[in-house]
Amino acid sequence: MDILDREGMSKIRSKNTKPELILRKALFAQGYRYRINDKKLPGKPDLVLPKYRTVIFMHGCYWHGHEGCKYFYIPKTNTEFWVNKISTNKERDSRNVEALLSAGWNVIIVWECMIAYTKEIGHVIGQIQKFLYSADTLCVNPQTLTIE
């Protein structure tokens, strides 16, 4: 693995990455209150909004394998290793979502490219607001929302 890979990884791996902070601040400014990195819930969601029984994951496009995203690529070295690694991550992600839904949680997934590389935060917050509003007012089964 070369230096560039290592730097990229630590940046993506570390908690409180910048896009997550941007999202948190924007939600807070809209009056939403949340817990961070709840270890008791499947997949340790990045944000938990207990009032709306909703969790939010921010998925790094590389580690979680954002299909069709230009920030998701398989390195040319150790290709097999990375293909396995990322598909393992994706399988774990969907297991976590299933577990949360069966426990009655709504699940929002925000792909990092929506915040990190664009100026889409207003659009992202708008979608989240709409989702939370209906989660709060309609008595429906737990839902998922993917923002990508």
Ligand SMILES: [Zn+2]
């Ligand atoms: Zn992406």
